[in-house]
Amino acid sequence: MKCAELRAMAESYLAGELPVDTSHEIITHLDRCEECRTELDARIALRQTLRRAFLSSETLAPTGEFTERVRASLGTEAAAGRRWFGHVTPWIAIAASVAFVLTVSWQVLRSTHQPEASSALAALAAHAAGDHRHCALDHSLEELPISLDEAARRYNPAYATLREVVSQSGPVRGGTIEILGAHWCVFDGRSFAHVVVRHRGRVASILLTPIGQTPAALTSAAQCPSSEGFRVACFDARGHAGFVVSDLTDSENLDLARVVAPVLQSYFARG
Amino acid sequence: MPVDTRADSETVRARFDATVLVHLDGVFRLALWLTGNRAEAEDVVQETFSQALQSFHRFEPGTNARAWLFAIMRNVRSNRQRAFRRAPPLSDLSEQLDRIPAAEQTPQNVTEPELLDALGELPTGFQEVVLLCDVEELSYKEIARVLDIPMGYRHVAAASRPPAAAPGARPIRRAAGHRAA
Numbered sequence: 001m002k003c004a005e006l007r008a009m010a011e012s013y014l015a016g017e018l019p020v021d022t023s024h025e026i027i028t029h030l031d032r033c034e035e036c037r038t039e040l041d042a043r044i045a046l047r048q049t050l051r052r053a054f055l056s057s058e059t060l061a062p063t064g065e066f067t068e069r070v071r072a073s074l075g076t077e078a079a080a081g082r083r084w085f086g087h088v089t090p091w092i093a094i095a096a097s098v099a100f101v102l103t104v105s106w107q108v109l110r111s112t113h114q115p116e117a118s119s120a121l122a123a124l125a126a127h128a129a130g131d132h133r134h135c136a137l138d139h140s141l142e143e144l145p146i147s148l149d150e151a152a153r154r155y156n157p158a159y160a161t162l163r164e165v166v167s168q169s170g171p172v173r174g175g176t177i178e179i180l181g182a183h184w185c186v187f188d189g190r191s192f193a194h195v196v197v198r199h200r201g202r203v204a205s206i207l208l209t210p211i212g213q214t215p216a217a218l219t220s221a222a223q224c225p226s227s228e229g230f231r232v233a234c235f236d237a238r239g240h241a242g243f244v245v246s247d248l249t250d251s252e253n254l255d256l257a258r259v260v261a262p263v264l265q266s267y268f269a270r271g
Numbered sequence: 272m273p274v275d276t277r278a279d280s281e282t283v284r285a286r287f288d289a290t291v292l293v294h295l296d297g298v299f300r301l302a303l304w305l306t307g308n309r310a311e312a313e314d315v316v317q318e319t320f321s322q323a324l325q326s327f328h329r330f331e332p333g334t335n336a337r338a339w340l341f342a343i344m345r346n347v348r349s350n351r352q353r354a355f356r357r358a359p360p361l362s363d364l365s366e367q368l369d370r371i372p373a374a375e376q377t378p379q380n381v382t383e384p385e386l387l388d389a390l391g392e393l394p395t396g397f398q399e400v401v402l403l404c405d406v407e408e409l410s411y412k413e414i415a416r417v418l419d420i421p422m423g424y425r426h427v428a429a430a431s432r433p434p435a436a437a438p439g440a441r442p443i444r445r446a447a448g449h450r451a452a
Binding site for chain 2: 015016043049050051052053057062071075125222225
């Protein structure tokens with residue numbers, strides 16, 4: 001890759017919008033080109049300065065009085081809605097029940113469960129965030145983790161080499177992936193193959209939980225709802241829902257997920 | 272017999288607060304920047320959150336709540352502006368991109384006020400794209416949805432035309448470079 005090509009793609013690279021192989025080419029180029037590194041650092045600094053300026057500007061902040069006004073107004077709207085629902089007559093309730101049954105039947109027949117899938121994914125993401133906190137950060141799980149070798153014997157031979165698979169992930173922008181540990185753990189009744197890494201100086205968890213049916217077709221990593229104050233990115237890998245959880249920024253966490261997800265997907269697809 | 276759905280309503284409201292209302296500050300900042308008028312921004316944001324609450328059942332968990340809110344806000348703004356003026360569509364702005372002066376190298380040590388001034392000098396459509404990309408960190412796909420422009424369009428077509436497509440720092444870098452020169 002030439003310097004001009006890299007600079008033309010720099011914004012898309014920083015936005016995490018390039019395919020993995022192109023990102024790898026950029027990272028390889030940056031390793032040997034100080035000028036481009038300097039240019040990219042300047043662009044990163046510019047974005048950070050803009051973000052900081054915008055989000056910390058007192059001139060742009062809402063007043064406390066306005067914030068309270070919005071909250072109160074929404075409270076009134078919600079209460080109005082509740083009053084209406086709270087005094088429905090029996091025939092409306094019956095009609096609603098019939099409608100509900102018809103809706104459920106239609107959804108079963110349709111055999112596409114997108115809203116349910118999303119809820120399921122959000123619930124799994126919350127479990128992943130909980131496991132990150134209680135296992136990787138607080139070491140406060142009720143059950144002691146077991147080794148991946150043991151998990152491989154008990155559940156799936158593929159788990160034995162999971163640590164090595166993650167270590168073979170490609171380079172990720174903004175730093176390396178240092179593997180701190182790997183094991184099999186259980187949080188709140190859900191099991192995870194868990195690789196704990198350090199990236200950009202923060203502890204992050206790469207979590208894979210076995211699942212009968214993937215809740216959403218996430219062939220590339222996507223942002224999931226934050227949970228417990230952590231950023232959560234999710235992806236699927238045959239028979240597993242995968243998550244990357246950390247307190248990195250949204251884009252940094254997603255970058256990390258976009259690097260490890262293809263490797264894990266390919267690994268489980270072979271399995 | 273009355274059906275008491277108070278508990279359900281309170282659960283939904285709690286989810287709304289945790290998922291959507293937490294973005295009030297960010298939505299207001301964007302609204303104020305784009306309208307340039309605090310009273311107008313307050314009206315727009317109030318209406319945006321009211322509509323968000325009414326249509327919260329359509330919000331899909333797992334998707335970006337901020338992107339969803341920004342899309343609602345854009346509709347609200349559009350409806351309010353329709354009576355007296357319309358912002359030019361992005362397609363009309365594309366030709367302006369190459370007319371914005373660009374620095375050879377990204378300027379360093381630009382201060383926050385200088386950068387906000389530079390942002391303010393961009394055409395409004397570009398300002399919105401820059402803010403959604405660089406400040407709100409929305410993906411190109413999410414930006415395309417918020418702005419209701421087809422994916423693949425020049426400003427957000429990262430995959431097909433990355434050099435020309437960068438919606439983020441390119442215009443702001445041009446403006447900042449112009450100011451720093």
